[in-house]
């Protein structure tokens with residue numbers, strides 16, 4: 001009999017992902033779900049889906065889920081976590097959701113040290129609404145609303161959310177990872193696990209930014225999109241651990 | 251239980267605590283600040299949650315999260331803050347989550363002012379957010395009712411899985427009156443739909459997205475059925491000397507107190523005046539208002555705005571009798587004397 005070497009994690013439902021071919025959301029969902037399964041907390045977890053391509057996350061995560069209004073996931077998660085301090089609560093947000101319309105909510109949830117985990121998917125664009133520019137769009141990048149490329153004099157500068165949040169007192173863990181190679185996927189998994197462990201130890205706010213591809217709106221093949229992350233995004237969004245609870249000696 | 255002397259906002263907050271509510275999320279704004287201040291003191295002693303959010307937008311979404319997690323929860327604000335909450339209120343209504351929202355009204359539009367007003371009647375009863383939905387809206391007119399209707403609001407919110415609003419104003423919020431708290435607050439309902447971790451069951455999902463047209467219409471029809479049921483069973487209204495009244499006054503909230511005094515003054519001058527006071531503003535007690543106006547020859551609507559409930563009164567009375575209006579806004583309150591003058595003018599016309 002063949003040996004089973006890989007199986008779907010029980011923290012994902014059987015529903016097939018609706019994401020475009022080569023989209024990073026599917027990989028990141030799996031990493032979050034595997035982490036939740038490995039920590040054995042699926043039955044104690046409440047996830048918060050945001051507005052963006054991942055709005056249907058509640059169809060895929062096999063656990064209690066709430067769907068939040070655009071940008072408000074950290075506030076919704078705050079409400080849940082304050083009611084259920086012993087449960088695990090995470091949000092899953094895109095860059096339009098978290099870094100534009102939801103800036104106030106993410107900054108204040110972080111500053112309050114809400115004991116939640118935030119998965120921030122930075123694909124430099126508004127995927128769901130058709131590839132408009134985001135606060136994280138890089139300079140010169142063409143989007144449907146920066147057709148001549150992002151010009152800092154008109155559109156401002158890309159936002160380093162991890163850098164910004166890591167300056168806040170309530171924040172226990174911030175890391176930026178990516179999924180452009182198998183090695184990076186493994187690193188991303190470790191970072192997500194660490195973030196959930198920080199939550200388990202009630203150390204405060206934990207945040208993982210994942211540099212992700214949106215081949216559809218970038219108008220690239222999935223392979224070229226991964227290369228684009230490595231070549232164009234990394235110089236602006238360096239990977240690494242910006243802050244951990246361990247460093248603070250908590 | 252003995253009566254205690256309390257301010258309206260404090261009585262409301264105390265009633266919420268006595269109703270077993272242990273979760274409050276809000277943002278400071280005059281004239282409701284006594285509510286969060288009271289709770290900030292009490293909640294920690296009760297192992298409850300008091301959290302000052304970064305905005306009303308965040309506060310209402312915290313309410314959404316907490317209500318979804320299955321607890322009694324409420325928030326309080328005033329006009330500008332309620333406007334910011336409107337998206338979240340639409341989500342809460344759509345997701346059928348019970349919660350209580352308090353609006354201690356001030357003058358509008360815009361920043362307006364901090365004086366008592368009833369300028370948010372239309373917002374509360376007609377247009378609190380996008381989509382086809384209704385809030386249950388209760389309008390107290392005394393400190394006692396600030397307490398009683400708050401308890402009722404929690405009960406109705408849970409019974410119908412719908413947000414309920416207390417629509418009050420700065421006058422009632424600041425006013426001191428004796429109040430007696432109901433010793434049998436509404437029991438909390440089971441919430442098997444709450445997201446508290448899918449232990450030994452299928453996941454619960456709190457969701458406001460229905461991408462398929464049929465599915466969304468079906469959900470909307472289900473909401474409509476619920477609203478119909480609320481309309482049929484929950485209209486509340488009070489009338490005073492209405493049976494034989496020639497001139498029926500209609501007023502809600504604090505304005506109804508002035509109207510009542512004017513009715514008494516008119517009666518002492520031999521004018522048969524009466525008063526009808528809607529307590530639920532949604533559902534609007536259409537039948538009860540029409541019944542109260544059965545023998546009347548004219549109606550006088552008085553409000554602390556430029557004529558908002560007026561439209562609902564017109565709909566209820568279906569053009570049967572002339573309807574007059576006396577409104578004051580910007581924080582000006584119609585005095586019993588001014589209302590009496592209006593009654594006398596109408597009376598002269600009737601005799602005319």
Ligand SMILES: Cc1ncc(C[n+]2csc(CCOP(=O)(O)OP(=O)(O)O)c2C)c(N)n1
Pocket residue numbers: 051052053054070093094095096097098121123125126127128129134
């Ligand atoms: C209040 C509000 N404004 C605008 C929208 C429309 N909208 C839906 S998704 C989206 C952008 C999402 O982009 P992002 O967060 O980057 O996620 P992605 O789709 O790229 O995964 C916008 C603007 C909305 N749903 N609500």
Ligand code: SF4
Pocket residue numbers: 018019020022023024025053123127128213214215216217
């Ligand atoms: S549009 Fe982009 S982010 Fe959205 S599913 Fe497609 S590839 Fe993924």
